Each structure stands twice: as C-alpha cells, then as structure tokens.
Amino acid sequence: MTKSKNSATQHFDAIIIGSGPGGEGAAMGLTKAGYNVAIIEREESVGGGCTHWGTIPSKALRHAVSRIIEYNHNPLYCKNNSTLHSTFSQILGHAQVVVNKQTRMRQGFYDRNQCTIIFGEASFTGTHTVSVKKPDGSREYYSADKFVIATGSRPYQPADVDFSHDRVYDSDSILQLKHDPRHIIIYGAGVIGSEYASIFRGLGVKVDLINTRDRLLEFLDNEISDSLSYHFWNSGVMIRNGETYEKIEPTEDGVVLHLQSGKKMRADCLLYANGRTGNTDRLNLGKVGLEPDSRGQLKVNENYRTDIEHVYAVGDVVGYPSLASAAYDQGRFVAQAIANGEALGRLIENIPTGIYTIPEISSVGKTEQELTAEKVPYEVGRSQFKHLARAQIAGTEVGSLKLLFHRETKEILGIHCFGERAAEIIHIGQAIMEQKGEGNNIDYFVNTTFNYPTMAEAFRVAALNGLNRLF
Numbered sequence: 001m002t003k004s005k006n007s008a009t010q011h012f013d014a015i016i017i018g019s020g021p022g023g024e025g026a027a028m029g030l031t032k033a034g035y036n037v038a039i040i041e042r043e044e045s046v047g048g049g050c051t052h053w054g055t056i057p058s059k060a061l062r063h064a065v066s067r068i069i070e071y072n073h074n075p076l077y078c079k080n081n082s083t084l085h086s087t088f089s090q091i092l093g094h095a096q097v098v099v100n101k102q103t104r105m106r107q108g109f110y111d112r113n114q115c116t117i118i119f120g121e122a123s124f125t126g127t128h129t130v131s132v133k134k135p136d137g138s139r140e141y142y143s144a145d146k147f148v149i150a151t152g153s154r155p156y157q158p159a160d161v162d163f164s165h166d167r168v169y170d171s172d173s174i175l176q177l178k179h180d181p182r183h184i185i186i187y188g189a190g191v192i193g194s195e196y197a198s199i200f201r202g203l204g205v206k207v208d209l210i211n212t213r214d215r216l217l218e219f220l221d222n223e224i225s226d227s228l229s230y231h232f233w234n235s236g237v238m239i240r241n242g243e244t245y246e247k248i249e250p251t252e253d254g255v256v257l258h259l260q261s262g263k264k265m266r267a268d269c270l271l272y273a274n275g276r277t278g279n280t281d282r283l284n285l286g287k288v289g290l291e292p293d294s295r296g297q298l299k300v301n302e303n304y305r306t307d308i309e310h311v312y313a314v315g316d317v318v319g320y321p322s323l324a325s326a327a328y329d330q331g332r333f334v335a336q337a338i339a340n341g342e343a344l345g346r347l348i349e350n351i352p353t354g355i356y357t358i359p360e361i362s363s364v365g366k367t368e369q370e371l372t373a374e375k376v377p378y379e380v381g382r383s384q385f386k387h388l389a390r391a392q393i394a395g396t397e398v399g400s401l402k403l404l405f406h407r408e409t410k411e412i413l414g415i416h417c418f419g420e421r422a423a424e425i426i427h428i429g430q431a432i433m434e435q436k437g438e439g440n441n442i443d444y445f446v447n448t449t450f451n452y453p454t455m456a457e458a459f460r461v462a463a464l465n466g467l468n469r470l471f
Contacts, residue, residue: 009142012036015037015130017039017122017149018041018151018315020048020152021048022314024109026312026335027331028109038142039118040120047103048150049153052103055324057092058192058196060097061092062198065198065199065202073395118140122283123282124285126287128310129143149280149311150315150331151278151283153277153278153322155170162248162250167255168250168270170271170273171196179268181200183208184207185208185265185267186273189209189211193273194209199358201236206267209238210259211240213242214242216228220363222369224416231357243259243260245257245258255268298317298318304333304337305337326351329347333347350365350433352423354422359418360421360422362417364433365413371404379405379466379470380402381464381469382401383459388453388457388458393453396420396421398420403445403462407470411440411441411442425455429459442467
C-alpha cells in the first residue's frame with residue numbers, strides 16, 4: 001500500500017465520495033482487502049440519501065400509517081366509533097428514531113473497519129486530488145490512487161418551479177413539513193409519488209395524484225398496476241393520468257396547479273416527485289476528465305470503471321437499477337474490481353422490485369405483456385389473499401399473488417404480488433426462480449410443505465391454480 005506522497009496532502013489508496021449504500025459497500029470491501037480507505041460525506045452524518053431522505057424515512061412513515069389503518073379497521077380495537085388519528089408531522093418523529101438508529105449502526109461499521117470518514121463537500125482539483133470544503137468554510141486536500149463516485153441522486157427541480165416557497169416540496173424537503181395539510185397535490189405518479197399518495201391518504205389527507213403517463217407505474221404487470229389504481233380510487237385518491245403542468249402557482253396559504261389540458265386545482269401544498277438527477281454537478285469532474293450526461297449520470301463498464309482508468313462509479317449516478325440494495329452490491333463489486341483487477345460478481349438478471357404503497361407491491365421477472373410480446377407460451381396461477389387463513393387472522397385480506405410459468409417446462413418466469421408484506425413474500429418465490437435447470441419449477445410449490453397458517457401458502461395455492469389450467 002502507498003504512503004503519503006505530499007506532507008501537505010494526506011494520501012489514501014482509495015477515496016470514496018458518498019456514504020450511501022454504494023459507498024458503504026465499496027468502503028467495507030476495500031478495507032477488508034487491506035486498503036487504506038477514506039470516505040467523504042458532505043452531510044453531518046453517514047448513510048446518504050437512502051438513510052436520511054429516501055428509503056428509510058419514507059418506509060418508516062409508511063409503516064406507521066399502515067398500522068394506524070390496521071387499527072382503525074379492526075373491530076377488536078375500534079369500538080364505539082373511536083378511531084386513532086395522527087398527522088404527518090407527528091409520525092415524522094417515528095421516522096427520525098429509525099434514521100438515528102441506522103446512522104449509529106453505519107457509523108459503527110466504519111469505525112470497526114478503520115475507515116477514515118471526512119465530513120465536507122468534495123470536488124476534484126486534479127486527476128488524483130480532491131478538495132474538501134468543511135462546514136466552517138475551510139478546505140482540506142487529499143489524494144488517492146483510486147476514486148469511487150457514489151454520490152447518489154436528488155429530486156429533479158425544474159427551473160420554473162419555486163421550491164423556496166413553504167408550500168412547494170420535493171421528496172427530500174417533504175420530511176421538513178411543519179403544517180398539517182388537509183389537501184395535497186402530488187405531481188408525478190412514479191414509485192415515490194405513489195408511496196407518498198398512500199401515506200397522505202392513509203392519514204386522511206385529500207390527495208390529487210398527477211400522472212404524466214397513461215397508467216400508473218407502467219413497468220409493472222398490467223394487473224398489478226390496475227390493482228393499485230383501483231385501490232387508490234377506492235380509498236379516495238384522485239388520479240389524473242396523462243397530464244402535464246403548465247404552471248405551478250404558489251399562494252400565501254397553498255398552491256394552484258395549472259395543467260396544460262386547461263384544468264386548474266388548488267391545494268394546501270404540492271409535492272413535486274417527477275424524476276431525479278445524479279449528484280455530480282458540484283464534483284468538478286472536468287478536472288479528472290469526466291463529463292456526466294444531462295441527468296448527471298456517468299457511463300461505466302462491467303467493472304463500474306468510468307472512461308478514466310482510476311475512477312469508478314456506483315449507485316444512482318450510473319442509472320439503472322437505482323435501488324439501494326443493488327447499489328450496495330455494486331459497491332462490493334467495485335471493491336473486487338479494484339482489489340483483483342475485475343469484479344467477481346454481477347447483479348442478478350431478475351432484480352426484485354419493492355414498492356411501499358399501501359398495500360405493498362413487489363415483482364420479479366417478466367410481466368404478462370413482456371411474455372406476450374416475446375411469444376412465450378406461458379400460463380398464470382393466482383392466489384387471492386382473502387382465501388388464506390393467515391390473512392384472515394391478520395385482517396390483511398386485500399391482495400393477491402400471481403405466478404407466470406412456462407406451459408411446457410413449468411419454469412417460473414415472473415412473480416407479481418400485491419398486498420401487505422408483498423416485498424417479503426416475493427423472496428420465497430425468487431429463491432426458487434433463481435435455481436438453475438429443473439430446480440426452477442412451479443411443481444416445487446405443490447410438493448413442498450408450508451407452515452400453516454402462513455402467507456407463504458399463497459405460492460402453493462397459486463401453483464395449483466396455474467397447473468389446473470394446463471391441458
């Protein structure tokens with residue numbers, strides 16, 4: 001390992017910029033390989049956007065709201081028309097408790113592995129050097145043989161929207177919501193917009209969900225997308241598909257949204273959740289010879305190396321799949337590439353999707369529309385949660401599991417789940433789907449014995465339902 005080359009500039013074998021899942025995975029892999037590693041984090045604590053503004057707080061909020069809904073729909077607790085009420089600002093406290101626990105845990109990982117943490121904002125000053133602007137305005141300088149860019153992404157903010165107004169939010173600033181709105185407009189019905197539509201509607205807030213596309217979450221299997229649309233409609237969410245804003249007009253006590261279709265609507269506040277951009281604009285990448293695309297993303301090869309030999313990138317800054325779980329794996333792989341010359345692992349082909357609406361959605365593999373377009377002879381097996389004893393006991397009867405399998409080989413081609421705990425349930429099927437050869441066969445679910453009563457039984461019921469369709 002190399003030592004300091006300049007007494008005024010501390011040198012490391014590798015510097016990782018960003019302490020989210022991708023940066024953490026790279027740092028842990030390199031320190032365990034014996035490298036002298038530093039990680040630069042511009043915020044006051046480690047964890048990145050995933051821990052502080054994205055995955056962790058939004059899922060903590062969702063969990064709290066889901067439990068409130070469950071309580072209010074259970075006749076055992078909800079007697080004499082007494083219901084449990086809470087506001088967004090009240091449940092934010094629960095989310096912050098979880099964030100603090102995650103931050104302490106991740107800080108411990110770096111401490112135990114003797115990884116240097118440098119707090120401040122990094123920017124390149126040369127091909128192998130970076131400047132770090134400290135919170136007090138001072139600067140420190142560091143150099144390294146290798147760099148890993150893992151700076152994540154942030155909500156896209158169009159120039160014609162006034163995000164400084166206290167009634168206009170993005171998916172980061174919504175976590176600083178101080179007032180309790182009675183009506184919110186959510187512009188953008190992707191994963192983030194749909195999740196927050198569930199959260200606010202679950203708290204009794206009137207929600208207008210503006211979808212710039214023709215249907216919700218178009219990448220999902222059509223039946224699952226339709227199920228979400230119906231559930232939103234049934235719970236009172238107003239969905240407006242195929243709409244684009246003309247102007248977002250903040251007022252003293254709210255927001256007026258002008259749509260290009262001529263419609264206008266007013267609400268207490270607006271959450272803009274339409275797109276994200278990579279956090280690369282302040283890295284001064286020109287100094288190292290890199291230029292991100294219009295979305296702030298960098299091109300990398302199979303080893304996550306950029307066009308510059310000693311600079312790598314992982315996570316949201318490289319685009320698809322833009323998932324925290326995948327970013328951590330990418331970080332591990334880039335550590336392998338630096339230590340061994342090439343990455344020993346690759347992301348799996350069928351990456352599961354978890355969407356934390358209420359109820360949850362989770363999918364892995366092909367959709368019906370994809371298999372139809374590819375002319376694959378497939379069959380469908382379904383299980384309704386309302387028929388499962390465990391769902392009846394828990395009062396979580398909304399939802400279903402759908403298996404897609406090859407008519408001739410019985411190979412599992414896709415699994416789609418809508419309902420409470422969908423993101424957990426999906427992994428049972430995923431484990432079988434990832435088996436090679438005859439191990440990936442829908443007969444497994446018929447021939448194995450499941451605990452009773454469990455939600456896992458849905459796989460056996462769906463498998464039997466699908467096999468009964470064969471002739």
